[in-house]
Amino acid sequence: MDLYRELLLDHYKNPRNFGKLKTGKGTAFESNPSCGDKIGVAIKVNKKGEIGKISFWGEGCVVSMAAASMLTEEVMKRKKLENIKKINEETVLEMLGGKKNVPPARFRCALLGFNTLRSALMTGLVLVKEHPH
Amino acid sequence: MVRENKKYFPIFETQQDLVYLDSAASALRPKAVIDKEKEYYEEYPVNIHRGVYRLAERAGEEYEFARKKLAEFIKAKIPEEIVWTRNATEAINLAAGTWGEKYVKNGDEIALTIMEHHANLVPWQQLAIRKGAKLKYLDINEEGKPEMNQKNWNKWISKKTKIAAITQASNVLGTINDVKAMIQLIKQINPRVKVLVDGAQAVPRMKVDVDDMGADFYAATGHKMYGPNGVGWLWARKELLEEMPPYQTGGGMIEEVKKYQTIFAGLPDKFEAGTVNIPGVLGLGAAVKFLNGLGMTNIRKHEIEINRYALKRLKEIRGLKVLGSGEPEERTGIYSFWVDGVHPHDLAQILSGENIAVRAGHHCAQPLHDRLGLVATTRASIGVYTSRADVDKLINGIDKAIKLLRG
Ligand SMILES: Cc1ncc(COP(=O)(O)O)c(C=O)c1O
Numbered sequence: 001m002d003l004y005r006e007l008l009l010d011h012y013k014n015p016r017n018f019g020k021l022k023t024g025k026g027t028a029f030e031s032n033p034s035c036g037d038k039i040g041v042a043i044k045v046n047k048k049g050e051i052g053k054i055s056f057w058g059e060g061c062v063v064s065m066a067a068a069s070m071l072t073e074e075v076m077k078r079k080k081l082e083n084i085k086k087i088n089e090e091t092v093l094e095m096l097g098g099k100k101n102v103p104p105a106r107f108r109c110a111l112l113g114f115n116t117l118r119s120a121l122m123t124g125l126v127l128v129k130e131h132p133h
Numbered sequence: 134m135v136r137e138n139k140k141y142f143p144i145f146e147t148q149q150d151l152v153y154l155d156s157a158a159s160a161l162r163p164k165a166v167i168d169k170e171k172e173y174y175e176e177y178p179v180n181i182h183r184g185v186y187r188l189a190e191r192a193g194e195e196y197e198f199a200r201k202k203l204a205e206f207i208k209a210k211i212p213e214e215i216v217w218t219r220n221a222t223e224a225i226n227l228a229a230g231t232w233g234e235k236y237v238k239n240g241d242e243i244a245l246t247i248m249e250h251h252a253n254l255v256p257w258q259q260l261a262i263r264k265g266a267k268l269k270y271l272d273i274n275e276e277g278k279p280e281m282n283q284k285n286w287n288k289w290i291s292k293k294t295k296i297a298a299i300t301q302a303s304n305v306l307g308t309i310n311d312v313k314a315m316i317q318l319i320k321q322i323n324p325r326v327k328v329l330v331d332g333a334q335a336v337p338r339m340k341v342d343v344d345d346m347g348a349d350f351y352a353a354t355g356h357k358m359y360g361p362n363g364v365g366w367l368w369a370r371k372e373l374l375e376e377m378p379p380y381q382t383g384g385g386m387i388e389e390v391k392k393y394q395t396i397f398a399g400l401p402d403k404f405e406a407g408t409v410n411i412p413g414v415l416g417l418g419a420a421v422k423f424l425n426g427l428g429m430t431n432i433r434k435h436e437i438e439i440n441r442y443a444l445k446r447l448k449e450i451r452g453l454k455v456l457g458s459g460e461p462e463e464r465t466g467i468y469s470f471w472v473d474g475v476h477p478h479d480l481a482q483i484l485s486g487e488n489i490a491v492r493a494g495h496h497c498a499q500p501l502h503d504r505l506g507l508v509a510t511t512r513a514s515i516g517v518y519t520s521r522a523d524v525d526k527l528i529n530g531i532d533k534a535i536k537l538l539r540g
Contacts, residue, residue: 003482004479004482004483004537009537009538012538033499034494034495034509035476035477035478035493035494035508035509036507036508036509037476060476061476061477061478061479062476062479062538063478063479103482106478106482109478
């Protein structure tokens with residue numbers, strides 16, 4: 001097991017898309033009461049109905065922070081909602097080096113950003129529906 | 134002395150480089166305890182209660198002998214004042230669910246301290262909700278000790294207080310409460326208040342005299358006192374146990390059952406319904422014998438010695454803060470701390486890579502962490518087997534984590 005690899009530490013120390021994007025509805029904020037990790041995610045849907053911008057903020061351990069950071073990059077890579085919706089828990093664990101690399105006790109850390117992203121997408125999708133381009 | 138103590142614990146035979154610093158969660162188990170459970174299963178693995186054949190007699194005798202040994206260990210007047218439970222949590226639920234259910238009424242007050250473990254908090258909180266009673270918390274000071282000024286106390290304990298539930302030793306702060314003085318003060322303000330002491334962390338670490346401290350109830354758990362899992366105990370004064378309704382009903386706790394009514398058995402059977410954890414109780418008896426063999430005075434001396442060394446070494450780490458008292462004599466070997474720039478989960482994980490076992494989280498004391506403005510801490514807690522070399526490895530591990538994560 002090599003959880004604290006260079007890649008993760010790099011994302012932890014230099015988080016990508018970090019900050020608080022001001023969007024109307026596409027934001028969510030969730031926390032993990034057992035360790036106090038908190039992550040917010042904001043998405044901005046562009047005119048094409050794709051994700052134009054994403055940001056995350058909050059505080060937490062290496063696993064939750066690095067996973068969230070990597071996740072935002074993945075979202076920007078996929079752009080299209082139908083592709084983003086295909087991201088699942090497996091995808092996230094794969095980004096962290098696969099299940100063998102993440103001890104079960106840390107799954108909740110790993111998935112905090114993902115769960116927050118889903119919530120943000122939900123409110124964001126409502127937004128898309130309300131204002132069809 | 135400590136190197137010698139490791140030899141009693143079989144786990145060190147197969148895991149020589151294990152640094153076990155999670156004894157506040159569960160202590161490791163000595164061979165004597167494991168052997169006692171094995172003896173039961175191999176030699177007389179039968180039920181107790183009115184067995185007339187020889188094996189049942191033997192099991193029954195061993196079972197009551199363990200009760201007697203524990204009674205002597207904690208200075209209970211008679212063995213029947215001890216009720217076996219599954220753990221400390223069940224012991225406290227038993228007190229809240231029987232004595233509390235019977236006597237706590239709408240408008241009454243229940244007094245707790247802010248440092249209580251959830252096990253000594255949630256059962257009282259839920260009782261208060263059921264009854265419309267009010268919870269009152271005693272705060273702590275900078276050193277993690279209970280506020281002891283008159284003004285706070287007069288708010289904490291009143292004429293309406295029915296029961297106070299306080300821990301003897303905090304599972305987070307390392308604080309040792311002077312429960313004897315606290316009980317005296319409580320009863321000075323209101324002599325009718327009953328006091329339950331949570332001894333889960335104190336029993337394995339110091340001499341306990343339930344009678345002398347003036348408690349009415351005392352709860353503890355087997356797995357933290359080097360005994361088996363699945364067994365704990367409640368001590369209560371005989372008069373109280375007699376006036377309390379049974380906790381669970383069924384077999385083993387009856388004198389006579391008719392179709393429409395039942396006469397309950399006397400102590401201690403009244404509170405031990407169903408087939409009990411016989412090997413667990415026997416193992417706990419062996420744990421008491423083990424603790425007696427080492428001597429509680431020696432155990433405490435060793436703890437203070439490790440405290441002195443560990444507190445000094447931990448203080449050397451920049452950005453590390455240990456909760457609770459800095460005086461080795463005033464505290465237990467339970468060190469909760471945070472390190473600037475290093476999340477407790479990461480620290481515990483990185484230490485695990487070095488085969489060092491510590492715990493990260495709120496340690497079942499969320500209201501306490503809220504009070505301290507922390508969400509999680511890392512906790513290292515020692516046992517009778519802990520050596521200075523273990524402390525050194527911990528310090529090196531923390532250094533390593535800091536190098537990896539800071540900057
Ligand atoms: C102070 C304190 N009280 C009660 C308990 C509960 O013990 P158990 O889980 O065995 O019921 C613990 C265990 O963590 C504890 O530390």
